[in-house]
Amino acid sequence: MxxxxxxxxxxxxxxxGRPVLQGVNFDVHRGETMVxxxxxxSGKSTLLRLIIGSFKPERGSIKLLGEEMTTADRRTLDTVRQRFGILFQSGALFNSMTLAENVALPIHEHTQLDREIIDIQVKIKLELVGLLEAADKYPAQISGGMKKRAGLARALALDPEIxxxxxxxxxxxxxxxxQIDQLILDLTRKLGVTSVVxxxxxDSAFTIADRMAMFDRGKMLAVEDRAWFDALRKTGDAESESMPEDKRLIRQFLRGAPEGPITERRDHGALARALMVEESVIHTPSILPTRG
Ligand SMILES: Nc1ncnc2c1ncn2[C@@H]1O[C@H](COP(=O)(O)OP(=O)(O)OP(=O)(O)O)[C@@H](O)[C@H]1O
Ligand SMILES: [Mg+2]
Structure with a gap:
């Protein structure tokens, strides 16, 4: 393989000095969508930033497209960076540039292509995200969803592998x-792009994922295929009671349930820290009465 x-x-x-990632292990295979x-x-954005080489870890190894990112020199990082794209939460567009100029920027920076060729590339990318008609608009003139899509067009500018x-x-x-989910699926199916989301x-996670990873307090609790998570999500209350804590925690997260290991831990942990006592001595309901 x-x-x-x-x-x-x-x-x-x-x-x-505060640990955010504590011994994370996982793999992503070519062509798959990992959610x-x-x-x-819990450290998800930090994990992404480490993978793309924005931060250095204290310990451990990150191999991205065959390069060890933790020890890579500038030149290696620059080369690897041309092989992946990133869509940040905000879209991170340059406000003084039109959408077309935003998408063209990485192509100008990293290739020697003629202006006409770049124009064509930009049009293809904008068409892919349904924004060809908005090519000459500025970020301030478009909606949040359009910004996301424009950010995606820019992330796609250099035909990334990931x-x-x-x-x-x-x-x-x-x-x-x-629509964004559909785009992610299309990119995977039509262009063979590997996605980490x-x-x-x-709803989105279960639509796009091939595999899913559940991250909690700096550790991966589970990295499994979508069917595994789907089965866990659908497990009934009675059956779930005999599950180990980790699985019950993941199930609570998947169901967005108000009660379960996540909320129990949160209430006790925060109160214990505030009172500077052992967590185990606290046995309170999750909502404290304010009057006796
Ligand atoms: N540059 C930084 N300097 C100091 N602390 C940071 C920095 N970046 C993240 N942190 C801390 O690391 C922890 C994990 O943050 P991170 O942004 O990775 O979480 P996340 O899982 O992406 O959360 P969210 O779902 O809210 O985006 C947080 O406690 C955060 O305050
Ligand atoms: Mg985040």
Missing amino acids: EEPVIQIRDLHKAFD IMGGSG LFYDEPSAGLDPVTSA VTHEM
């Missing part, structure tokens, strides 16, 4: 969000 396009081993990262899920602050998405459908209406939207 071909070597994974992303291979992560024993990855550790801390900010100001990364996890609570807010696309990283950080919350591609956050803040979008359901139809626009479904961080998302909180479960």
Whole structure:
């Protein structure tokens, strides 16, 4: 079998001495869509930034397209960076440039192509995301969903082998969000692009994923195919009671349920820290009475 396009081993990262990633291991194979899920602050964006070489980890190995990103020099990083695209939460467009100019920028920077050829490339990319008609508009003149799509067109400018998405459908209406999902599916099926998608939207996750990874407090709790997560999501309450804590936690996340290991832990942990006592001595309901 071909070597994974992303291979992560024993990855550790801390900010100001506070651990954020604590021994992360996983692989992404060529052509698949990997969805990364996890609570807010669990370290998903940090993980993406480490993979693309924006940060260095304290420990561990990140192989991206065959290059060890943790020790790569500038030149190697620059070469690898031309082989993947990133769609950030905001779209991150340049406000002083039209959409067409935004998409053209990476092509101007990284290739020697003639202006006419670049124009054609830009038109193809804008057409792909349904924005050809808005080519001459500025970011301030378009909606949030259009910005996301324009950001995607720019991420596609250099025909990347891998696309990283950080919350591609956050803040979008359901139809626009479904269109983004469709685009991700099309890119995978038609162009063979490998996708790594961080998302909180479960409908979207189950639509696009080949495999899914559940991330919690800096660790991967599970990396399995979509069917595994789907079966877990549909498990009944009675059956779930005998499951190990990790599985119950993932199930709560997938179902967006208000009660379960995630919320129990959150309430006790926060209160224990505030009172500076052992977590185990606290036995309180999740909503504390304010009057006796
Ligand atoms: N550059 C940084 N400097 C210091 N702390 C950081 C930095 N980037 C992230 N953190 C911290 O690392 C933790 C993980 O943040 P991260 O942005 O990776 O979470 P996330 O899983 O993407 O959350 P969300 O779903 O809210 O986007 C947070 O506690 C955050 O405050
Ligand atoms: Mg994030």
